Structure formats: structure tokens, C-alpha cells
Amino acid sequence: MSEFFNQYFDFHVMGEHFWEVLEAFLQNLVIFAVAAALALIWGLALALLRQLPGKKLLPIRFITVAYIDLFRAIPILIIILLISGGVPFLSFIPQSIRIPHWFGKPDPFWYGVAALVIVYGAFTAEVYRAGIEAVPGGQMEAARSLGMSHWQAMRHVIVPQALTLIPAPMLNEMISLLKDTTLISVIAFSEAVLVSREVLSERLNSSAMILTAFFFVVIILPLARVVDRLIARNQGKIARGSHIEVA
Amino acid sequence: MRQTRLTALLAVLLLALASVAAVGCGGGSDTTGTSGGGGVAEGGGGGEPLTVGSDIPYPPFEQGKPGEYTGFDVELMEAIGEKIGRTPEFQDTSFETIFRDVGQGKFDAAMSAATITEEREKAVDFSNPYYLSEQAVLVKEGSPIKSLKELEGKTVAAQQGTTGLELAKEELGGSEIRPYPEGPDAINALKAGTVEGVVIDAPVAQHAVEEGGGIEIVEKVATEEDYGIAVAQGETELLEEINKGLEEVEQDGTYAKIFEKWFHAPPPKAVFSATHEAE
Numbered sequence: 177m178s179e180f181f182n183q184y185f186d187f188h189v190m191g192e193h194f195w196e197v198l199e200a201f202l203q204n205l206v207i208f209a210v211a212a213a214l215a216l217i218w219g220l221a222l223a224l225l226r227q228l229p230g231k232k233l234l235p236i237r238f239i240t241v242a243y244i245d246l247f248r249a250i251p252i253l254i255i256i257l258l259i260s261g262g263v264p265f266l267s268f269i270p271q272s273i274r275i276p277h278w279f280g281k282p283d284p285f286w287y288g289v290a291a292l293v294i295v296y297g298a299f300t301a302e303v304y305r306a307g308i309e310a311v312p313g314g315q316m317e318a319a320r321s322l323g324m325s326h327w328q329a330m331r332h333v334i335v336p337q338a339l340t341l342i343p344a345p346m347l348n349e350m351i352s353l354l355k356d357t358t359l360i361s362v363i364a365f366s367e368a369v370l371v372s373r374e375v376l377s378e379r380l381n382s383s384a385m386i387l388t389a390f391f392f393v394v395i396i397l398p399l400a401r402v403v404d405r406l407i408a409r410n411q412g413k414i415a416r417g418s419h420i421e422v423a
Numbered sequence: 424m425r426q427t428r429l430t431a432l433l434a435v436l437l438l439a440l441a442s443v444a445a446v447g448c449g450g451g452s453d454t455t456g457t458s459g460g461g462g463v464a465e466g467g468g469g470g471e472p473l474t475v476g477s478d479i480p481y482p483p484f485e486q487g488k489p490g491e492y493t494g495f496d497v498e499l500m501e502a503i504g505e506k507i508g509r510t511p512e513f514q515d516t517s518f519e520t521i522f523r524d525v526g527q528g529k530f531d532a533a534m535s536a537a538t539i540t541e542e543r544e545k546a547v548d549f550s551n552p553y554y555l556s557e558q559a560v561l562v563k564e565g566s567p568i569k570s571l572k573e574l575e576g577k578t579v580a581a582q583q584g585t586t587g588l589e590l591a592k593e594e595l596g597g598s599e600i601r602p603y604p605e606g607p608d609a610i611n612a613l614k615a616g617t618v619e620g621v622v623i624d625a626p627v628a629q630h631a632v633e634e635g636g637g638i639e640i641v642e643k644v645a646t647e648e649d650y651g652i653a654v655a656q657g658e659t660e661l662l663e664e665i666n667k668g669l670e671e672v673e674q675d676g677t678y679a680k681i682f683e684k685w686f687h688a689p690p691p692k693a694v695f696s697a698t699h700e701a702e
Contacts, residue, residue, distance in 0.1 A: 177444055264615035275617055282578070282599060283617050364580065364601035364612070374602060377519030377584030380526070380546050 182381070189383040193375050197384050200371040201391045207285065207357040207367065211292040212350055218293055219300025224335075226301065227308060229326055240301075247298040253359050255291040260284060260363045288360035296353050303345045307338035344406040351396050351403075470508040475500055476530035478518035481606050483630045483685045484536040489515070495685040496534045499553060500652075502677045503668035517604070519584035522546045525653050531661065536624060538586045538648040539699060548656050550665045552649030552697040558587050559628035560642040561613055561621040568620060570642045574598055580609035580618040586648055591622040607631075613638055626686065651699060 225240045247255075260283075264275055276286040311334050319329035361370035368388040375384035477496060480486040485494040492513045500511045516524060518535060525533040526546035538556065539549045560571045568574060576597045581588035583602040591600050601618060603609040606627055612618045614636045621628070628640050652669075654661050672678045673695050682690040 180443065260617070261611065261615070264617050284601070362604060364603045364608075366601075370602065373519055373583060376523075378542075380523040 184382050184386050186381050186383040189375070189379055189381050190387045193371075193384050194387065197368055197371055197375070197387050198391065200366055201368040201388065203365070203367045204354070204357045205395075206281075207288060207292070207360060208350075208354045211289045211296065211357070212353055214289070214293045215296035215300055215353065216346075218297035220304055222297055222301035223304035223308060224330065226305060227330065244298045244301050247295050248302070250295070252291055252295050252356055253362065255295060256288060256359055256363060259291055260287040263287070282365070284360060284363040284365035287363060288357070288365060291359075292353060292356060296349065296356075299349050299352075300346065303342050303349060304338065306345065307340075307342040308334060310341050311337045344403050344410065347399060347403045347406070351399055354396060355392065470510060473504060473509040473511045473532060474530045475511050475513050476516045476521050476524055476533040477513050477535040478521060478605070479513070479515040481518075481536055481627060483626065485513070485534075495554075495681060496536060498681045498684075499672070499678065500534050502672045502681065503665060506668035506671045507664045509664075518582065519604075522653060526655050528655055531654065531658075532665070533653040536627070536650055537653060539651040540586065540648075543653070546656070547653040548658065548662055549651030549653055549699055550662060551669060551699050552651055552694065553669055554626075554650040555691060555694050555697065556648050556650055557625045557646050558590050558622055558644040558648075559625040559640045560644070561610065561623065561628050561631065561638050562619065562641050563613060563616065564637045564639050566619065566641075568641065571595070571620075571622070571644060574620040577619040578617070579620045579622060580612045581622045582606040582609055585623070586646065587622040587624060590644060590646060610636075610638070629686075649697060649699070 222240055222244060225236055226244070228236055263269070264283075266274060275283045277283060278286060315333055315337065316329055319333045320326070324332070357367060358369040360367055361373070364370065368391065369385075372382075372384040372388045376382055477485045477492075479492060481494075483494055484496040485492060487493045487497075497511075497513055500513070504511045514530060516530070518537075521533045521535055521537070522543045523546055524530060533547070536554070536556075537543070539552065543549075560574065562568045568577070571594055575595055578599045578601065579591050579595060580601045580603055581591050583604055585606075588600070588602055591598070601609075601612070603612065606623055609618075609621050609623060610631050613621045622644075623631075625640075625643050632638055632640055652665055654665070669678075678695075679690055682688075
């Protein structure tokens with residue numbers, strides 16, 4: 177039993193590598209910040225494209241739906257490996273884009289962000305869609321009958337209401353995204369999991385990995401609680417028969 | 424409702440904790456494990472199976488698919504197995520945990536082009552050296568970089584947990600050093616152009632150059648490192664058997680034959696007299 181604690185909870189090992197792991201964990205947070213911002217925008221764009229009305233725009237809706245279906249299905253790890261393993265060889269792309277070193281971040285960082293945005297764009301698009309479709313149909317009809325174009329109606333009437341419905345499920349997606357930043361370890365980017373593995377092979381001890389897990393729990397648990405309370409509040413309102421809003 | 428949910432959650436947690444404790448206290452000797460790519464007998468001298476952990480692929484030392492593993496390490500271990508009456512079963516495992524795993528009995532032995540180092544000796548005992556190695560620096564053909572020092576300030580790849588990674592970290596303080604989980608990943612990164620150099624075992628580098636892909640070795644760093652077969656500390660009987668088997672294989676010419684096959688050159692005399700005292 178003491179072997180268990182030595183292997184996983186050796187506080188000396190944790191102490192000696194504390195700042196190293198924390199610094200690497202900050203990298204996870206940076207990946208998350210960049211990928212989340214981009215995914216939220218990209219997802220909204222996808223959701224709006226999906227809503228474009230009319231027969232003429234059917235091809236756009238079709239492609240958008242196909243994109244969303246495809247990238248909700250393919251594991252992110254595969255996407256990361258496909259990008260990092262293949263893109264550098266596509267010589268028709270200029271080197272500065274093919275092997276990006278933007279803002280001082282190396283190419284594995286950007287391959288990872290790209291993969292996360294591609295996939296989480298699809299997931300967030302579905303959350304936006306659920307919000308948009310939950311807005312009563314009468315809203316769109318009323319807006320159009322007041323003379324607004326489809327675009328004006330979306331921008332001023334539908335989307336603002338939809339945005340009040342999505343915080344809980346969107347926060348779930350963001351939590352998932354934060355955890356998935358660890359996948360970039362496989363293309364040798366020094367985030368927390370990679371550094372913990374280095375400590376593991378150096379010290380033959382897994383305590384740094386537990387430390388990493390601890391950092392994630394500290395950040396995510398409060399967020400998860402917020403989600404729970406938002407959902408409970410909305411359910412309470414449904415039960416009382418009132419409109420769902422987030423104050 | 425809340426009460427039953429809480430009780431259920433506690434019950435699950437307790438069950439998980441209890442099973443972990445059982446595993447922790449039960450020793451953990453698991454030579455018939457279903458770990459890695461499955462243990463498959465690879466020929467040898469009949470008799471008791473000998474589970475051998477190895478990070479596959481790492482050509483030309485170990486490569487191939489489960490059941491059809493091949494390479495210098497694999498064939499040498501099979502030859503040793505014949506001498507000592509054991510059938511080696513190679514199992515694929517991650518290199519960065521291999522010494523800890525052998526130390527804890529997950530495998531009987533580890534043979535993975537592994538250098539004998541003091542650090543590793545804290546967890547395992549090594550056999551006499553079976554291969555004398557050094558590190559090599561790989562770059563893309565036509566690169567202006569011609570030595571290890573010239574990689575200072577550049578992006579360099581190596582494999583996690585290897586002596587090559589250590590060398591890179593020691594010598595290149597100002598470079599971005601990328602540790603890949605597998606050796607071939609580091610080499611692929613070089614071919615893709617995302618890194619400018621790779622520091623890796625010389626024979627592996629040589630093999631990679633022969634395979635093509637536009638890379639070349641620009642420097643060999645004589646680190647005087649010896650590869651050994653690792654067993655758990657205290658397994659003196661097994662270690663003696665392996666050393667004896669290795670000696671017999673070296674003396675009757677089998678070693679030279681296997682060496683020629685994989686390295687296209689006769690083995691250096693020094694390896695036959697190389698010994699190592701397990702600490």
C-alpha cells in the first residue's frame with residue numbers, strides 16, 4: 177500500500193517539479209484561451225451558415241452539415257496527427273503558414289490549436305443551433321413581418337435570445353476543450369502532460385502526473401459547479417412554466 | 424433522491440479505492456500479462472516463457488508486427504533463449520516506463536536498445552553489455568548545419584526518456600528541444616522539416632539514413648554507452664543465466680552472424696570482453 181502512495185503521491189517529487197509542471201500547465205491554459213476564442217467564433221459562423229434560408233443556398237447548408245457531422249465524429253487525436261504529420265509536406269503552402277511560428281509559439285502549438293478549433297467549431301455549432309432553434313418560431317415571423325431581412329432578424333432578434341440559452345452546454349464544451357489541450361503532448365509540445373511524462377521517465381515516479389491532474393481539477397471543478405447551477409436554475413424555470421433566461 | 428445519489432457515489436469510490444489497494448498490496452508480479460501488443464512466443468529454446476518488454480518499433484533493434492517481431496535485439500534474445508532453455512516473448516511497451524515496469528515485475532526482462540546508466544540502475548540490474556553505441560546527429564540533406572554545436576538555438580528532436588535527449592539537453596542549452604514519444608516520430612519530424620536536427624542512437628540513425636528520406640548524419644558523439652538487458656533488482660539467477668547465454672552466443676559465432684545481418688559489418692572485438700557489475 178505504501179508503494180501505491182510512493183508511486184503516486186510522493187510529495188518530494190511533486191515539490192521538486194512543482195514550478196516546472198505549473199509552467200507547463202499555463203501552456204495548456206494558453207492553448208485553451210486561443211482555441212476557445214477561435215472555436216466560439218468559428219462555431220457561430222457555422223451555425224449561422226446552417227440557418228441560411230432558401231433553396232438556392234441549400235449547397236451551403238449541406239456542406240456545413242457535412243462538416244459538422246464529420247468533425248464531431250473523428251477523434252481529435254487523429255486530426256492532430258494528420259495535421260502535424262501531413263501539412264509540413266504540402267509544399268504548395270508557403271513555409272510561413274505550413275510550419276507556423278506565430279507570436280513566438282512553435283508549430284506544434286498551432287497544429288494543436290488548428291485541430292481543436294476544427295473539431296470544437298463543430299461541437300459549438302451544435303450548441304448554438306440548439307439555442308437558435310429554441311427561440312420560438314414566432315420571433316422570426318414577427319421580425320420578418322416588420323420588414324427585417326433574414327440577416328437583420330438573426331442579428332437583432334434571434335441570436336441575442338439564443339445566446340441566453342447556451343451558457344450551460346457551452347461551458348461543458350469549454351471544459352471538454354480545456355482537457356483536450358493535453359492531446360498536443362503527442363506532437364512534443366511542452367504542456368503539462370508531456371512534462372509529467374518526462375518527470376516519470378526521469379524519476380520513475382508518477383507523482384507529477386497526479387499534480388497535473390490536481391491543477392486541472394482546481395480549475396475545472398468550480399466551472400462545473402457553475403454549469404450545474406445554471407442547469408438547475410433553468411430547470412426550475414421550466415417547472416414553473418416561465419421563459420428560460422440567464423440574468 | 425440526493426441521499427441515494429451520494430451513497431451510490433461513495434460506494435463506487437470505495438470500490439475503486441479498495442481494488443487499487445488490492446493491486447498495490449498484492450505484489451504486482453504479472454509475468455503472464457496481456458499488456459502491450461500481446462505476448463507472443465518468438466522461437467527460442469522451449470521451456471518457460473521469458474517476457475521481454477521492448478519499445479517497438481526502434482529499427483534496426485526491434486520492429487515488425489506482434490507475432491512477427493524482428494530486429495537485432497529480438498534475434499539476439501532468441502539466440503540467448505535457446506542457450507538457456509527459455510522462450511522469449513517480446514511485448515511492446517512505452518520506453519519511458521520500461522525500467523520501472525521491469526523493476527516491478529511487469530516483465531521478466533527489458534531489451535530495448537537501452538543504455539546502462541546509473542539512474543536506471545536504481546530500479547533494475549543490467550546484464551553485460553551486448554552492444555557498444557554512441558549518439559548521432561541527424562539533419563536534412565543539404566542543411567548548413569554540420570555539427571551538434573551548430574544546432575544551438577535551433578529546434579531539435581529526440582525520444583522521451585533516452586540518453587539522446589539527455590545529451591541534447593546537456594549540450595544545447597539555448598535550443599528548443601522536443602521530446603517525442605517514439606524514436607521514429609522524431610525522425611519523421613526532421614523529414615517534415617518541423618525540426619532542424621535529431622539526436623538519437625547512432626545505429627538507429629544509420630538505419631534511418633539507409634531507408635532514405637533525404638536525411639544524413641553529420642556528427643557522431645562518442646558517448647561510450649553500452650546497451651544491456653535489464654532485469655528486476657535481486658534477480659541474480661536470471662541475470663547470471665542471461666550473461667551465460669550471451670557469452671555462449673558470442674563465442675560460438677551466432678552473435679557475429681546476427682550482428683552482420685543487421686549492421687552489415689563485423690562486430691567490434693570490444694563487445695566480447697565487455698562486462699558489467701550489477702550494483
